Amino acid sequence: MGQRRNPFPSTGESRDGGHRAAGEGQPRTLSGIRCTGRGDFRKDLRPKGTLEALFSRDTKAELSTIIALHHGLGLRAEPLGAEDARQFEPALNEEVAAAVLRPDEASVDNRALTAAILEAAQRSGAEVFSGNGAKAMWREKNRCAGLVLENERVAAQWTIIAAGCFSVTIEGIAPYAPVRPAKGQMAALRADHLKMERVLWSEKVYLVPRNDGRIVAGATVEYAGFDKRTTAGGMEKILSAAIELAPGLAEARIEEMWAGLRPDSPDHLPILGPTDIDGLLIATGHFRSGILLTPVTARLVREWIIEQRVSVDWDRFSPLRFQTEKTDATNTMPA
């Protein structure tokens, strides 16, 4: 396995929203996907950068930390004074103290991207068993022979469990992918009077303008099981933080509210690679960065299957790391 720079940004940094593209020297995130379908997600791609707004008093220290962090990863990041920030994004609260502009970042409509990938896969010959939940791994001795669906079995030479937080509900998978859902509530706003070019960040919320004129605001991180309902407290947090960041949003119409479930792992790192069962790979646990890490994840899985080697070191993401922990725990149990 070749050793390269860690392709995964540290989890503390890879915040929500599917809109942080990798910088130079990184595997390019979106350009890595060849979209052969007609549902081209690129019309929903916005390579317009991100503006992170700082409201605290000690912005000097905060600014240099953020910038050093990004430069250390080879990513462009530029400090801005309050006036310059509002020049870039007039929707910003006048009380902004400073900002960081990250010109290389992009956003993509996750729904459009998912539809495009699905269509591209089908055009490449993938068979889709839609509405057929995977119930269990189909195990034969120490080999995974495929998957057990509701009323049938699907044989496969390689089985990749990439079912997000639902991976853990597939029989036989929990030891490799002990993920739990981290609920994230979202709101889609429409404010025709408001100009917003870039993704806006604050400590409390992010705002992602879409090409269709919607502004997506999110997101909470809640451990509430497999519950996708929106709550009064979650929405109140998102809406008040959104209005604090861009006060004109108070007049924005609420077009949609929803919640998604991200797969969080015990150490908050992705779970990616082969297991100790032949033919079984895991690709989940990407927490809040699932879409951002799609290209590199797809590439590594493809490399493993085709070449039996991967171009970056993925050992720390191994699905076997939880079984070790489990054995340790057993060993230290009182007699």
Next chain:
Amino acid sequence: MGQRRNPFPSTGESRDGGHRAAGEGQPRTLSGIRCTGRGDFRKDLRPKGTLEALFSRDTKAELSTIIALHHGLGLRAEPLGAEDARQFEPALNEEVAAAVLRPDEASVDNRALTAAILEAAQRSGAEVFSGNGAKAMWREKNRCAGLVLENERVAAQWTIIAAGCFSVTIEGIAPYAPVRPAKGQMAALRADHLKMERVLWSEKVYLVPRNDGRIVAGATVEYAGFDKRTTAGGMEKILSAAIELAPGLAEARIEEMWAGLRPDSPDHLPILGPTDIDGLLIATGHFRSGILLTPVTARLVREWIIEQRVSVDWDRFSPLRFQTEKTDATNTMPA
């Protein structure tokens, strides 16, 4: 016309929510409606009282004002200390300073009531032209002969315009009913873990528990034209005030959000009574108390049509009061 006590609570007092029943000595609000249909709204009637929570420091003065006001109208109102208030309603914020219990107040599901009234009217022989908006008054000299619908005319001996804020859009009606829509945003929450028996009030929000387990939170007052969309700012206000009043609501699921349009009049008083056109009556402008004032409104209109006299003085609500003002305004125009 007989002179009785003013059947309309002062507009400043008759706040939102369709849940303030009149006390002794007043025309009973809901018992005045005979419901002959099967869609009995009484299963959605909750005669459990209202608890108004006070959070300010100077609660003593506020308490005595509220109680004097209610007693002056012949309505029961009882001061409560913080502990007693939380005994009655454990969902209340611990920081409540004092409260007023109004045991005679009731709430009713406005949708159920509307359906029940419509069904009762049909069973009594009323003909319903559903989906047929009234376009204009059908005028013949100084007489109203009925209404002009989209593609037909409906003749009537008496025509009563009771179309809420839309009354103003019916041709010929604006001079009598210069109402404008006052938008009120609402949220329906569900918190199975939360016990709430009574209607809860604060300065910023009201919470109405329904018999189906929902808690309806409202409402804003916005002048935004005929726009029923919910906004980020409106919902943020309602949700944050609801959570402040009953912190457990943070966990409540948002089941529905909507906005309604109340008919507000230039002096915020109802517009009720005959016009200077024979056969034309107006019944609108009830602002935030439309449902509360339904029984007395229906009674007065019925009395006028059947007996040509009404049992309470309704002169100050006359639809002719705006024409007088208009003439005055013309007189004071600069030459």
